Amino acid sequence: MNNKIVKKVQLTDNIYLMDIEAPRVAKASKPGQFIIVKNDEKGERIPLTIADYNKEKGTVSIVFQTVGASTKELALLNEGDYVMDFVGPLGQPSEFIEENIEELKNKNIIFIAGGVGSAPVYPQVKWFKENNLDVDVIIGARNKELIILEEEMRAAAKNLYISTDDGSYGFDGRVTDLLKDLVQNQGKNYDHAIVIGPMIMMKFMSMMTKELNIPTTVSLNPIMVDGTGMCGACRVSVGNKIKFACVDGPEFDAHLVDFDEAMRRQNMYKTQEGRAILKVEEGDTHHHAKCGCGGNI
C-alpha cells in the first residue's frame, strides 16, 4: 500500500509539513494521536504526531523536523511522490475529547508548544475551537524563524502568546518565563497545561507548572519501532511504573514522568544516527568500499 504526498510546505529551514493521502487513517484520527511513516523498503518506521486531518479529503497532515537520516530522506520527497507505508492513528487520543464539554467550559486551559511541538498542539486547540471552547496558547522557539503554524493557531486560540529565546519575536525569554509572567504578573489562572515540545523543554516546563501548581500533561516522543505495544522500546517511567508511550500514551501526567531517564533513552542511538545522517548528506560521495570503514565513519 502506497500513500501519496498531496501537499508539501517547507515551514522553516528544517521543518516541513506534508499532507498525505490515507483515508482510513484520516477517518479514525483524533487529537493527541500519532502515525508511523516509512519512506521506502529499507527505511525506518518514523513515529510522528498528527498535525491535522481532513476526513472528507482523506488526508492526514504531518509536520516534522529533519533531525535524523530518515526525516532528511522524507524531506527530499515532493508533492506527487509516495511514501511506502503510513499507519495509524496510534496511541490514546487526548484525554479531553472524552471529557464532558460543559465541564471543560469551566476550565482555564493553556497549551504550550515548543518548536515543532506546535504541530501536535494544533489539532487539539482546533478541537477546542470546534467545540466553542476557549483556550490560551503559548508558542515558544529559539528565534522568530522557528515559529510555525502561528496564523493557524491564532485563528483557533483565544489568546496566543509567543516567546523567543533570543527575543527576536514576542516575549523575550523562554516559555517557562512567559508562563510564569502570565500567572504571576498578568493575573492569569490556569487549571490545566498541555505541554508538547522537545524533551528538555517539557522537563523544565513541568518543573515550572509544578511550582505554579498547575496540573500538566505532556506528549512524549521516545524511540519506538512498531508503535503497537510490541517492542517495548518506548518504555518510560511514569510514577515509578513502566509505561509504553505507544499504547499507554503518548500523553502522560507531566509531574510523574522521569524526564532524565526519558532523555537518556532518546539518545540511545545517537552515534549511529550521526553516521546515518552523514550518509544522507554526503550521498554518493560517501563510498563504502574504498576506505574500508564500511560506510560507518
Place this chain on the structure above:
Amino acid sequence: MANKMGRVPAREQEAGVRKSNFDEVCLGYTLEDAVVEAKRCLGCKKPQCVAGCPVGIDIPGFIEELKKENIEGAAKVIAESSSLPAVCGRVCPQENQCEGKCVFARKAGAIAIGKLEKFVADYSRENNIDLTKTEPKNGRKVAVVGSGPAGLACAGELAKRGYNVTIFEAMHEAGGVLTYGIPEFRLPKKEIVQAEIDNIKKLGVEIETNVIIGRTITIDELLEEEKFEAVFIGSGAGLPKFMGINGENANGVFSANEFLTRVNLMKAYKEDYATPIRLGKSVAVVGGGNVAMDAARTALRLGSETHIVYRRSDAELPARAEEIHHAREEGVIFDTLTNPTEILVDENGDVKGMICVKMELGEPDASGRRRPIVVEGSEFVLEVDTVIMSLGTNPNPLITSTTDGLDTNKWECIVANEHGCTSKEGVYAGGDAVTGAATVISAMGAGKSAAAAIDEYIKEKANQKETHYA
C-alpha cells in the same frame, strides 16, 4: 531393515561457519535422503502421528507418496490439511507432536516427519507445483485480523471454501511472528515465508498491511460498515514482559521482541537498511524458551559473546532440544540456575553489568516443575553490556479494549471455545490471542478450526434468512 539404521540425518551448515552468517542452518534432505527416510515408515493402521498433529495432516499418506518418489502427490496430501508446510517443517516442535507419537520414538528414533515435510514443501515450491484447489467463490466476505500463522491458516481455509477473505495486518509486512520473530537462519523470509504467503494470496486472499484493528478501524466497523459477515481475530500475543528489576530501563536493555523485530523485520543487520541495532561485546539473554534461543543465536551472529541466563536447570529449558543443541554448537554460553536481580548502569545510563544469584531446585511448584530457590550468598556480577529480556508475552489489549461484548480472561486473552467462538456473534478468535504465547502449529490449528466454524455460521445464517423470506 532400514528402521534399525535410525533416522537419516539432515544436512546442516557447520557450526563454525553458520555462527557468522544468517543463512539457513538446516540444509535438509536430498531426494535420495528423503526416500530412504520415508521407507522407514511402517504406515501404521492407526497412525498416532496424525493424532499428534494439531492440523491433522495425513502423515502416513504423504510419506507413502514419498516412498514412490511422487513428490507432487505428497505435497497434495499435505495441502489438504496445512497451508504452511514449509514453515511447519522448520519450526514445529515435532518431537512433542507427530514424531513424539511415532512408534519408533523410543527405539531407533522417530521418522523424521518434520524434515520430510520440509523436503516436500521446498520441492513443490521450487518446482512450482500448483496446490490451489478452491471451491467457486460464494461472494461472502470474511475479515481476518493478523497475518501470522493463525490468520493465514484461517484465511487459506476459508478461501478454499469459496469465501472472499481480507486479512488486515498492523505491520508493513505480512507474516506476523514468522516475519518479525523467527530469525532468517531458522526460517528464511524471502524464500519461505513470502512464498507461503504468496500461496495464500493465490487462493484469492487479499492482505491489507498497515491497518491496525482497534485503531485504524474497529471490529464493529468491519462488521457494520464494511459488511464483513464474520471476523477472525488472530492478533497473537505481542506485548513483551519485563522483570521489574532495577536498571531495566537502562540503555542496552531490550525486549526480545524489539531486538528480533529490529533484526528480522527491519533488517537492521544489513548495511543498507536504515533501522539501527545496538549491540555490545557481551550480551545476556534472560529466559530459556525458543525466543530466547533465537535472540541469543542472533546476537552471536552479530558478533557478541552471548549468554543464556535461565533460573532453572538445563533439563527444564523450555526451548526445543534442537534449538538448544544448535545454540550450544554455535557457542552460546548457558548460565542456567542463574537469576538476575539488578542491572548495573553507568553514568551515561548504559548497561555495565548484571547482578545475578545462583539458584537450586526445590519442591515442584504449580507448573509441576521444581521451584528454583535462591542460594544464599551466591550473588555475582555478570559482565555484560546488553541485556535482552525474553520472558514471554501477553496479548495486546488494543482489540479487546475497543470491541464491545468481547470477553477476556484475567490474562487479557480472548475467551473462545475449541471452535474459536467468542462471546460476540460473528467474531471468532484463535492462536496466541486466545491461549497466550504458544506454537506456530497450534495457532494454525486454531485458525483452521475457526474457519470451519465460520463457514458453518455463515451458511446457517443464510439458511435462516431464506426460511424467513419463504
